[in-house]
Amino acid sequence: MTQSVVIQVGQCGNQIGCCFWDLALREHAAVNQKAIYDEAISSFFRNVDTRVVGDGGSISRGKICSLKARAVLIDMEEGVVNEILQGPLRDVFDSKQLITDISGSGNNWAVGHKVFGSLYQEQILEKLRKSAEHCDCLQCFFIIHSMGGGTGSGLGTFLLKVLEDEFPEVYRFVTSVYPSGEDDVITSPYNSMLAMKELNEHADCVLPIDNQSLFDIISKIDLMVNSGKLGTTIKPKSLVTSSVGAFKKRQEKPFDAMNNIVANLLLNLTSSARFEGSLNMDLNEISMNLVPFPQLHYLVSSLTPLYTLADVNIPSRRLDQMFSDAFSKDHQLIRADPKHSLYLACALMVRGNVQISDLRRNIERLKPSLRFVSWNQEGWKTSLCSVPPVGHSHSLLALANNTCVKPTFIELRERFTRLYRKRAHLHHYLQIEGMEESCFTEAMSSLSALIQEYNQLDATKSMPAEELPRLSVAV
Amino acid sequence: MSIVTVQLGQCGNQIGFEVFDALFSDSHCPQGLCSKRENEAYQASCKERFFSEEENGVPIARAVLVDMEPKVINQTLSKAAHSGRWKYGQHSCFCQKQGSGNNWAYGYSVHGPRHEDSIMNLIQKEVEKCDSLNGFFIIMSMAGGTGSGLGAFVTQNLQDQYSSPLKMNQIIWPYGTGEVIVQNYNSILTLSHLYRSSDALLVHENDAVHKICAKLMNIKQISFRDINQVLAHQLGSVFQPTYSGEGSFHYRRNPLGIDWQVRPPLSRLPTLGKMSLNKEFHFNTSIANLVILRGKDVHSAELGAFKDPALYTSWLEPVHAFSVWKTQRAFSKYEKSAALVSNSQFLVKPLDMIVGKAWNMFASKAYIHQYTKFGIEEEDFLDSFTLLEQVIASYCNLGF
Numbered sequence: 001m002t003q004s005v006v007i008q009v010g011q012c013g014n015q016i017g018c019c020f021w022d023l024a025l026r027e028h029a030a031v032n033q034k035a036i037y038d039e040a041i042s043s044f045f046r047n048v049d050t051r052v053v054g055d056g057g058s059i060s061r062g063k064i065c066s067l068k069a070r071a072v073l074i075d076m077e078e079g080v081v082n083e084i085l086q087g088p089l090r091d092v093f094d095s096k097q098l099i100t101d102i103s104g105s106g107n108n109w110a111v112g113h114k115v116f117g118s119l120y121q122e123q124i125l126e127k128l129r130k131s132a133e134h135c136d137c138l139q140c141f142f143i144i145h146s147m148g149g150g151t152g153s154g155l156g157t158f159l160l161k162v163l164e165d166e167f168p169e170v171y172r173f174v175t176s177v178y179p180s181g182e183d184d185v186i187t188s189p190y191n192s193m194l195a196m197k198e199l200n201e202h203a204d205c206v207l208p209i210d211n212q213s214l215f216d217i218i219s220k221i222d223l224m225v226n227s228g229k230l231g232t233t234i235k236p237k238s239l240v241t242s243s244v245g246a247f248k249k250r251q252e253k254p255f256d257a258m259n260n261i262v263a264n265l266l267l268n269l270t271s272s273a274r275f276e277g278s279l280n281m282d283l284n285e286i287s288m289n290l291v292p293f294p295q296l297h298y299l300v301s302s303l304t305p306l307y308t309l310a311d312v313n314i315p316s317r318r319l320d321q322m323f324s325d326a327f328s329k330d331h332q333l334i335r336a337d338p339k340h341s342l343y344l345a346c347a348l349m350v351r352g353n354v355q356i357s358d359l360r361r362n363i364e365r366l367k368p369s370l371r372f373v374s375w376n377q378e379g380w381k382t383s384l385c386s387v388p389p390v391g392h393s394h395s396l397l398a399l400a401n402n403t404c405v406k407p408t409f410i411e412l413r414e415r416f417t418r419l420y421r422k423r424a425h426l427h428h429y430l431q432i433e434g435m436e437e438s439c440f441t442e443a444m445s446s447l448s449a450l451i452q453e454y455n456q457l458d459a460t461k462s463m464p465a466e467e468l469p470r471l472s473v474a475v
Numbered sequence: 476m477s478i479v480t481v482q483l484g485q486c487g488n489q490i491g492f493e494v495f496d497a498l499f500s501d502s503h504c505p506q507g508l509c510s511k512r513e514n515e516a517y518q519a520s521c522k523e524r525f526f527s528e529e530e531n532g533v534p535i536a537r538a539v540l541v542d543m544e545p546k547v548i549n550q551t552l553s554k555a556a557h558s559g560r561w562k563y564g565q566h567s568c569f570c571q572k573q574g575s576g577n578n579w580a581y582g583y584s585v586h587g588p589r590h591e592d593s594i595m596n597l598i599q600k601e602v603e604k605c606d607s608l609n610g611f612f613i614i615m616s617m618a619g620g621t622g623s624g625l626g627a628f629v630t631q632n633l634q635d636q637y638s639s640p641l642k643m644n645q646i647i648w649p650y651g652t653g654e655v656i657v658q659n660y661n662s663i664l665t666l667s668h669l670y671r672s673s674d675a676l677l678v679h680e681n682d683a684v685h686k687i688c689a690k691l692m693n694i695k696q697i698s699f700r701d702i703n704q705v706l707a708h709q710l711g712s713v714f715q716p717t718y719s720g721e722g723s724f725h726y727r728r729n730p731l732g733i734d735w736q737v738r739p740p741l742s743r744l745p746t747l748g749k750m751s752l753n754k755e756f757h758f759n760t761s762i763a764n765l766v767i768l769r770g771k772d773v774h775s776a777e778l779g780a781f782k783d784p785a786l787y788t789s790w791l792e793p794v795h796a797f798s799v800w801k802t803q804r805a806f807s808k809y810e811k812s813a814a815l816v817s818n819s820q821f822l823v824k825p826l827d828m829i830v831g832k833a834w835n836m837f838a839s840k841a842y843i844h845q846y847t848k849f850g851i852e853e854e855d856f857l858d859s860f861t862l863l864e865q866v867i868a869s870y871c872n873l874g875f
Contacts, residue, residue, distance in 0.1 A: 001545055002573050039545065137572035276546045278699040279654065280485055284576030288620075289656040292841035345656050357689070357697035363652055375839040378832070380653030381577075384699075468838050470831065473864045 001039035002139035004270065004283070005131045006071045007159060010105075010112075010152025012177050013145040014073055014080045015255055020144070020263035021069050021092055023390075027267055030390045031275070035064045040274040044070055046134055058134060068094045070134065072127050074159075076116055076151045077104040097131065099123055105150025109191040110432035110439075112154020120155075124162060132167065139273075140171040140283045142266060143203075147195045148179035148188030157198035164202050171283060173269075174203045175262060178334070178408065180212040181415075187425050189415040190440075196412070197443040200450060204287050206298050207265065208405065209333045214258035217241070220330060221306055240264050240306045264389070265301055265333060268397040271351050272385040279356070281349060281383030289381040290345045290401045295453060300338060300400045302331040305392065319354065319394065323362035326398040327370070334408065341404035342461050343372045347381040352394025354384060374460060406454040413447055420444075477605035478524050478714075480538040480612045481598065481629060484575075484622030485547045486647050487614040488540055489699065492551045493707035494614070495536045498525050499561045501711055501807045508770060508805040517804045520716035526561065527604050534561045537605065539597045540568035541629070543575050543586055543621045567601065569594050575620025579661040580849035582624020583668075595632055602637075610641030613673075617665045618649035618658035627668035634672040644673045645710070648680035648825060657842050659833035664851070666826075667859035670866065678822060679706050708807065712814040713767060717800035760788050760873040761819035765798045769812045770805040788873040823870045830863050 008017030028041045037047040037059065045067040047059045059065055069092050075081045078100050085093065099120055105112040132138050141163055145152030163172055176199065179188040199206050218241055241257035272281040291297045304325040325331050326348070327339065350359060359382055372379055389395050419425070420440060429435050482491030502521040507514040526534035536555070540563060542548045548570050555562045569590065575582040602608050611633055615622035626644070633642050646665070649658045669676060684705050688697045692705070764786070768776055782793040806812045836842070837856055847853070 139573055276550055278489070280544075280546060280574075282544065282574045282576060284574065284578075285620075285655075288576045288578050288842075288845055291845075294844055355696045355698040356702070357685070357694075360650065360652070360685070367652070375836045375841055376656065378652045379656045381656045382654055468835055470834055471860055471864050473861060473868055 001043060002137045002273070002283070003043050003070060003135035004140040004142055005128075005135070005138065006044070006069070006142045006144065007074065007128075008071065009074045009143065009145040009156035009159065010149055011075065011077070011080050011146075012149065013143075013152045013156065014075055014084065016144050016175070016177075016259045016262050017071065017073070018084050018087075018089060019256060019259040020266055021071065021089055023260065023263045023267060024069075025067070025092070027390055031387055032064075037061055037064045041067070042136075043270065043274050046070060067092060070131055072097050072099070072124075072131055074099045074120075074124070074151070074155060076101040076112065076155065078102055097127055099127060105154060106428075107148075107185050107187055107191065108150045108428055108432070109154040109187075109194045110429045110435045112150040112152075112156070113158045113194070114154075114432050114434040116151070116155050117158035121162065124159065125166060128163070128166065132170075138167070138170050140173055141167070143172065143174045144262075144266075145174070146177040146179075147192040148177075148183055148185050149191060152177075153191040153195045157195045157202070160198055160202035171204045171287060172202065173283070173286075174199060174206045175266065176206055176208050177262075178208050178210045178412070180210050181411075187419075187428070189412060189419050190425070190429065192412055193416045193443045193447060194439065196409075196450075197446040200295060200446050204297060205291065207269075207301050207333075207399075208298055208408065209262055209265075209301075210335055210408075211258065213333050213335050214261050216330070217261060217306060217333075218257050224307065240303060261303065261333065265303060265397065268303065268349060268351065268389065268395060269399075271387065271389075272349060272383045275385050275387040277383065277385035277387075279382060279384040281347075281381070281385075285381070286347065286399070290347055290399060292344055292376070292401070293453070295450060296344065296401060298401070298405045300336050300402055300405060301333045302326050302328075302398045302400075303333070304331050304396050306331065319358055320362055320365070322394065322396050323348075323366060326396050327366060334405070336402070336404035336408065338400050338402040338404045339370060341371070341402050341406070342457055343370055343376075343379065344401040344403070344457065345376060345379040345381065346370075346372075346401070347383075347399040349383045349385070349397040349399070350394065351385045351396075352388030352392065353386075354394050356384065359384065371461060373457060374463070403454045403458050406451060406458070409447060409451050409454075413444070413451070416444070476524065476607050476609035477537055478609055478612050479598065479601045479605065480525075480536070480614065482538060482540050482551075483613065483615040483626045483629065484542055484619055486616035486619065487622045487626070488542055488547045488551045490645070490647070490703045490706055491538060491540070491614050492554055493700075493703040494710050495525065495538065495555070495561060496558070497704070497707040497711040497807070498715065499534070501715060503560075504805075504808055508810065509803045513804055517716050517802070523606075524609075524714070524716070527564075533559070535564050536561060536567075537601055538563060538567060539594075539601050541570075541594055541597075541621075541625065542568075543571045543582070543625070544573060545570045564601075567597065569597055575624060577618075577620045577655050577657060577661070578845055578849065579620060579624040579627075579657075579664045580846040580851035582620045582622075582626075583628050583664075584624075584850040586621070586625050587628030591628075591632065594629060595636065598629075598633070608637075608640050610643060610674075611637070612643050612645065614645045615665075616647040616649065617662040618647075618655045619661065622647075623661045623665040627665050627672075630669055631672045641674050642672070643675040643677060644669055645677045645679070648678055648682075650681045650685070651828070654681075657845070659829050659836060660842065660846070660856070662829050663833045663859045663863055664855070666866075667862040670862060677710075677816075679709070680825060709814065712769065712806050712812055713816055715769075715802075715806060716804075717767060717769075717802045759786075759817075759819045759821050761786055761796065761817055762788055762791060762873065763796050763798075763818040765800065765816040767814040767816070768799065768801045770803065770809060771811050773801040773803055773811075776801075820870050820873060823867060826863065827867055830860065830867065834860060 008014045024044055047064055048066045048068050049059055050066045073081055081100050145156030147153050241260045273283050304322045363380055482488045502518045525537055527537050540548050548568050552563055613630055615626035617623050684702050687705055688694045688701050694701050778799055781797050784793055787793055787796050
């Protein structure tokens, strides 16, 4: 069994990270009733004897003593991390695995990347090495950050290069929150563009998220909860947006509901690696199957169900509905239109009491309405994990490598161009040591090249699949 | 004569468990429909083949379990142990922490050499427990990374190290519509390598077995467990003991002793262009058929239809191509049962499809970087395509 380390950077990254650890504990508590430290829980947590001072406290098996998250928390302001360390999760984090500063990055990628990057490089390396040492077999780094600000965007992407150099064999999965159109950070297009170049070059796999989609999901749920329709009582723990404390809407912080959705994404992504099932899917299989060419590693994710209704009977029609929902725009974590674009590859990760025949029936049913690239007409990767998420009897995470991400990137390029043309706010960046205009132009070309790749694939959409001549051999 | 089973990867281990369970259940089945003495001979023969001497009364499967990540092996070991009726050897498994990531190249070029010694040692230990080794039964899938890549590597090693015992690979043909996106690449690489080192490839297609579950057995929600149990049932009915000769009452000691070596005529075969696969076949042309009958009335069964020359290729006499094995001992509570093992053109279409899809993907170079990363180059792919096109062409030509 392998381990993963979560690196949460910046305000957004740490808030999502916090929700993730909360839900991870809840999930393992539900599965692991006897509180034995097993391999599943070791994938994200260490078991530590807190009486031992220093580093020697790790316990590899037996009863759970004290769980410590395999996490590194990085923020250039203290507010968020301090709040976490005073909150209910304070004992889950190892106080030595934090890197904080006080001044913040001022929503400036250059400050995050260049200034804090060089300032904290040694410390970062040290914390990462420590966390790797605590792992028997480290397989993956999960980086959580936002693209629009300064720390998550700048320092978060600085990290990628460090990870690639220091741990070349370990996967880098990045969960990136992209700014929406109405973002209040004026320089977010600059930050996002500069960060994109790093993601293009140093990430193995990127799961783009946008706040608007998360917000829409919440609205949909609220509608359901407040509709008062007969038979619509929702099981509290089953909300994809709920924290451990279920329905306490007032007490929850405003972004908690949205962050919980992302946290659930990460839990479902790793479920088949942690828990048993009849068709397992490890994290290295995600990259192998969903990334046909190194640059095209952006995956659109969608999660279902968003909630489970309290009435117990779940006819198989409901199960099929889950598959249909996964391909509906309402359940996506980024605004995009995969059905009208081209699929390069698609993964279906199912949890709970679902069998291979259910999977096959639904693939057959949904296939005709989806367009796959000519060289991957049956490009489906599937997995069946026996353990459902808390509060559900089954769930589905769909990951699609689809050209529908192109509009997001085009829009980003347009917003960037509008600012850059007027050279607005550019001096804040250029005055940072190591920053030049070429940083911006290179980032632009990197993104344009990526968009061009998607364009070329889209161009093949309308072409008929040609029968390539096969090798002729002498018998 | 004993068979050592090597179970590789998730698929291999899940199926392996069901096979041993089916073999054990059948051999201890009370309704053998035969005399007590005969039943005992059957049981003893089965035990010699598949299980080794028990300590405290529980038979131990003659098997080596290999997987590059621990979850499935742990499950398999505990399922066997919990049954209380048979189990796997305590030290018969080899496990790593991080799987092969559905990457044939990783299974073959990284895991293979890295763990070669450990795995071959385990197999050697199992071989030493046998009084006389008849052969190896290697269970693996083609679509993933461990069963396929590491399986090909291990089979090659077995050929180098044990040249005379038979090496038979049970390969699982994946569903046509994706279990794994790179399954066609993994499949062609596996098949081309196995062709060079295996003696016999026993094929089961997931699609076909799935249909059996749906149409013949009317199972509503089909799980992999259902599929594996059907498979195990089929394999059991082939591998359980049968009489060694007409009228003899001793169970044959050589369970895998089918002479699969087919020698085409030395005279020049007519040269043909690539035959269109759309041509209607009336029969699947065979080069060898084996019928296995178990239960009531086996000696009076009418098998003339199997000797029809129309079933076989023009350069073979039915008498050389057709064999039958029998036993009065019923299999698994079925009063009468029959199994057919066939070396024929049945696999041409599925093979052609896989090669076609892999070729199509290869032309776009999609996913190739994942393989070249671990030392499998485009040339290796081309070699595999060439070999398999030759296999397809050879089988197609049987029809003339």
